[in-house]
Amino acid sequence: MTRQNTALWLPRRGARFEVGPAPYTPPAANEVVVRVRAIAVNPIDGIPGFLYRLALPWLTFPAVVGSDVAGEVVETGSGVTRLRPGDRVLGHAFGVDKSQNRAAESAFQHYAVLMQHMVAPIPDSLPFAQAAVLPLALSTASTGMFQQDHLGLAIPGAPDLSQPVDRSETVLVWGGSTSVGANAIQLARSAGYQVVTTASPHNFDYVRSLGAAAAVDRSSPTAVEEIVERIGGSPLAGTLAIGSGSLTKTIAVAARTTGSKRIASAQPALFTRITARRARRLGVRVSSIWGGTLKDNEVGPAIYVGFLPGALSTGAYRAAPDATVVGHGLAHIPDALRQLKNGVSAQKLVVTV
Incomplete structure (x- = not known):
């Protein structure tokens, strides 16, 4: 099956976001591809270009950013046995992390490549928009x-x-x-x-x-x-x-x-x-704290594999804060980032795709 991907690109530091075509990247070993259905935004996603040099000096452009995704698994790489195509999941995308630094692994697109041990199945009762509030904060x-x-x-x-x-x-x-x-x-x-x-x-x-x-x-x-x-x-x-x-x-x-x-x-x-x-x-x-280091030690799999799936399914853990959906489609992500700069309390801004 040929899949057509679309992403929200940052062409260069300080430039405006642009929606455009992106390659579909198949998963490598211990990776999965997720059809993204909801994306939450975080302050680091919308920092001005000059601050990118301080916060993410390694980031290569054109870039795709974003960390919080929820959607459906569409393809699994070798070594992945706990997840299957069709599974509803949330996941932490690491495309802007120094060790990864590639557009295929970021959230602001239709198909994102994720590390399988940083992905958790979600119950059918949990909407994608609400699930997307968790990854980076968690x-x-x-x-x-x-x-x-x-x-x-x-x-x-x-x-x-x-x-x-x-x-x-x-x-x-x-x-x-x-x-x-x-x-x-x-x-x-x-x-x-x-x-x-x-x-x-x-x-x-x-x-x-x-x-x-x-x-x-x-x-x-x-x-x-x-x-x-x-x-x-x-x-x-x-x-x-x-x-x-x-x-x-x-x-x-x-x-x-x-x-x-x-x-x-x-x-x-x-x-x-x-x-x-x-x-x-x-x-x-x-x-x-740098919120991505857990992917490289025992904490990441302990939370995303060992703890979260069961805690969500039993109701022992709540996807919080409440999601506020700003719009549908990648083009609404800049709107969500503008709202985020104005400040929110006990809520998370989400865009569905």
């Missing part, structure tokens, strides 16, 4: 929480709703209503940790519905003191710092609580490195 949260060079927390196994694990430790998630935060809360709870988080007050019910035991107003002048009080005598297992201003506050919390002094930061790497130097004086270790 990967970023998983990288920060479970990789040994970050927090090194226990990775959740297959969910057992009758006998939940209780580790008697607390994870602090600063920024619980963000996409990364929504996944971090659920992952920590699935692994048996209590979660204390921050959010705007209008999102308190939302983060509690994801499993947070307590929520504190991130803008409160007494947020640090309130978080320390909520954690109480429970040892801190680790902290995930998400969003502007999170590092300074989480360092203060870590310095005043018992347990782990490790913070995984989802803020820009340069800012994280500068702040990390100051944190060492307080005995706090800060590391910078």
Whole structure:
């Protein structure tokens, strides 16, 4: 069968996106090709050209970008036994990652090549648009929480709703209503940790519905003191710092609580490195998350193969935040990116294709 592919191209740094034909790339060993049905957008997808030189200096042009996809498997490469053509899946696309750096593996197109261990089957009850909110945020949260060079927390196994694990430790998630935060809360709870988080007050019910035991107003002048009080005598297992201003506050919390002094930061790497130097004086270790490294270690398959399929099918894990569909067709992706720059709260912008 001859398949015709179409992509949303970035012809060069700083150029506008253009819809145009793209080659259909068959899968290599341990890869699958997915007919993309829904794509979520992320801030890195729409950064100005000069920032691409800082964030993705290796990216070759013309380029296709994008990380979050959901759709149907149409072809599998050698060595793939867990996925078949016709399977409904979500997956993390790595075309902009330094180790991959090829248009065929990015999300903004009709047919994307994905690593099979970074793809998870989804239940029929989960719409593609809602499934697409997960991959990059899930990967970023998983990288920060479970990789040994970050927090090194226990990775959740297959969910057992009758006998939940209780580790008697607390994870602090600063920024619980963000996409990364929504996944971090659920992952920590699935692994048996209590979660204390921050959010705007209008999102308190939302983060509690994801499993947070307590929520504190991130803008409160007494947020640090309130978080320390909520954690109480429970040892801190680790902290995930998400969003502007999170590092300074989480360092203060870590310095005043018992347990782990490790913070995984989802803020820009340069800012994280500068702040990390100051944190060492307080005995706090800060590391910078790159949400794609889990594909190269045990965390990626543990989440996408071992945990997520069962957790989604049983309802133990929720595809969050809620998807807001901006339009249908690749040409609507720039519209979604413009809306994203204006700011969203407890939602993810999605384009169907």
